[in-house]
Amino acid sequence: MGKSVLFFSMSLDGFIAGPQVDVKNPLGKGGERLHQWMFENVSPANAQMLREPAERVGAVIVGRRTFDVGVDLWGDTPYPVPSFVVTHEKRDPQPMKSARFVFVDDGIESALAQARAAAGDKDIIVMGANTAQQMLKAGLADEIVLQIVPVLLGAGSRLFDYIGNQPIELKTTRVLESAAVTHMTFEIAK
Amino acid sequence: MGKSVLFFSMSLDGFIAGPQVDVKNPLGKGGERLHQWMFENVSPANAQMLREPAERVGAVIVGRRTFDVGVDLWGDTPYPVPSFVVTHEKRDPQPMKSARFVFVDDGIESALAQARAAAGDKDIIVMGANTAQQMLKAGLADEIVLQIVPVLLGAGSRLFDYIGNQPIELKTTRVLESAAVTHMTFEIAK
Numbered sequence: 001m002g003k004s005v006l007f008f009s010m011s012l013d014g015f016i017a018g019p020q021v022d023v024k025n026p027l028g029k030g031g032e033r034l035h036q037w038m039f040e041n042v043s044p045a046n047a048q049m050l051r052e053p054a055e056r057v058g059a060v061i062v063g064r065r066t067f068d069v070g071v072d073l074w075g076d077t078p079y080p081v082p083s084f085v086v087t088h089e090k091r092d093p094q095p096m097k098s099a100r101f102v103f104v105d106d107g108i109e110s111a112l113a114q115a116r117a118a119a120g121d122k123d124i125i126v127m128g129a130n131t132a133q134q135m136l137k138a139g140l141a142d143e144i145v146l147q148i149v150p151v152l153l154g155a156g157s158r159l160f161d162y163i164g165n166q167p168i169e170l171k172t173t174r175v176l177e178s179a180a181v182t183h184m185t186f187e188i189a190k
Numbered sequence: 191m192g193k194s195v196l197f198f199s200m201s202l203d204g205f206i207a208g209p210q211v212d213v214k215n216p217l218g219k220g221g222e223r224l225h226q227w228m229f230e231n232v233s234p235a236n237a238q239m240l241r242e243p244a245e246r247v248g249a250v251i252v253g254r255r256t257f258d259v260g261v262d263l264w265g266d267t268p269y270p271v272p273s274f275v276v277t278h279e280k281r282d283p284q285p286m287k288s289a290r291f292v293f294v295d296d297g298i299e300s301a302l303a304q305a306r307a308a309a310g311d312k313d314i315i316v317m318g319a320n321t322a323q324q325m326l327k328a329g330l331a332d333e334i335v336l337q338i339v340p341v342l343l344g345a346g347s348r349l350f351d352y353i354g355n356q357p358i359e360l361k362t363t364r365v366l367e368s369a370a371v372t373h374m375t376f377e378i379a380k
Contacts, residue, residue: 012334012360012376013350014204030357136342144202150360150376152326154353160203165345167220170202172340175372177365184372186202186340 002123003142004061004112006132007053008159009034009181011149015156016129026069028156034149037180045176049147049183057081058122059115061108061135064088066128067101077101078127082118084111086131108134129157136163141188144170148182192313193332194251194302196322197243198349199224199371201339205346206319216259218346224339227370235366239337239373247271248312249305251298251325254278256318257291267291268317272308274301276321298324319347326353331378334360337371 008016011034018028027034037046060083062070067085070078077083080098091103104111108131115124126132126141135141169189176183198206201224208218217224227236250273252260257275260268267273270288281293294301298321305314316322316331325331359379366373 012336013353014348019355033357146202148374150362152350152353152358152360153355154350154357155355158204160342160344163203163342163344165209165343167223167344168342170340170342172367172369172372175365175367177362179362182362182365182374184338 001116002056002058002119002121004115004124004126004135004140005053005056005143005145006126006135006141006159007145008132009037009147009149010159011151011153011156013152013154014158014160015153016159018153018156021065021069021157023069023072026073030153031156033151033153037147037149037178041180043178043180045178045183046180049176053125053145054079056123057125058119059084059124061086061111061115061124061126061131063128063131065130070127071101079125081122082115084115084118086111086128086134108138108140112140129159129161132159133162136160136168136188139190143173143188144186146184146186148184150181191306192246192248192309192311194305194314194316194325194330195243195246195333195335196316196325196331196349197335198322199227199337199339200349201341201343201346203342203344204348204350205343206349208343208346211255211259211347213259213262216263220343221346223341223343227337227339227368231370233368233370235368235373236370239335239366242335243315244269246313247315248309249274249314251276251301251305251314251316251321253318253321255320260317261291269315271312272305274305274308276301276318276324298328298330302330319349319351322349323352326350326358326378329380333363333378334376336374336376338374339371 018031
């Protein structure tokens with residue numbers, strides 16, 4: 001069975017987007033700084049980490065807000081695999097170029113079950129801070145892959161917020177250094 | 191001239207202490223998890239990072255709250271060097287075993303100037319989240335040395351909070367991996 005993975009570029013102060021996220025600024029004000037490592041002076045380690053999600057992903061779980069601001073930008077599903085949108089709204093599936101969006105209105109566990117069925121042995125990538133937080137809080141996430149960006153944004157959307165106050169133990173399984181970003185992978189203890 | 195350094199063990203979700211910090215729980219509820227790496231199965235890299243602050247420190251700046259909960263625990267200044275307590279209260283210096291506490295009631299810049307004069311070529315270690323935040327916000331910090339602990343605490347005192355919303359660029363200057371903790375050093379761009 002594949003793993004459910006939170007895959008995020010995060011500032012050292014914990015933000016995965018700047019403030020005022022909307023369709024025009026899907027990463028919020030100043031948030032594009034967090035994705036700069038993908039485009040400028042890409043080192044071999046960074047190139048590997050850019051390829052990795054596409055190689056391992058079998059399904060995506062994406063929050064409604066991230067879907068709303070992302071869908072036009074992507075012009076497709078975020079990866080060419082079935083993508084499950086966690087929402088409160090009943091809505092028919094939306095076919096895209098390479099796969100389809102399925103709207104799940106009965107909670108994160110249902111979204112995960114459907115994503116697992118679609119992903120087979122491959123992994124499930126979780127997109128959107130709120131959805132990632134729900135996964136963490138419910139003990140449903142298996143792995144966290146972070147690109148730590150050497151900047152303090154000071155404001156925006158925090159990845160690790162609203163996850164309850166029960167400590168969640170992690171195991172550091174990989175650290176890859178580069179000038180632009182430090183890649184850190186954590187397994188979540190069960 | 192030495193550097194002003196923020197030296198903290200921090201959970202992956204950004205906490206340097208758990209909630210409810212007081213004299214009985216100077217690291218807050220559950221916060222002792224953050225210092226576990228100092229005591230259990232200490233690897234050579236971790237031992238080096240434990241020695242390093244003592245080797246480089248020439249003065250300390252410590253917040254009033256950290257002083258209040260720490261002074262009995264330390265039974266001395268936190269390092270054997272002059273230690274400047276940022277406070278709103280006028281108070282005479284307090285001699286300890288190896289050095290003295292000096293109480294600075296006219297702000298963080300004054301504390302830094304006095305600490306620099308005391309430290310000479312050595313570095314100044316900044317203790318306490320609030321004081322670290324004041325240093326960052328005022329552009330007075332030179333370096334951040336973090337021990338990233340693989341745990342999500344979910345609650346407590348965040349290191350990077352209340353630092354304004356102007357991005358602060360950093361440069362990653364060192365990453366040292368260990369099972370218990372990942373050491374990361376950042377230079378603050380000026």
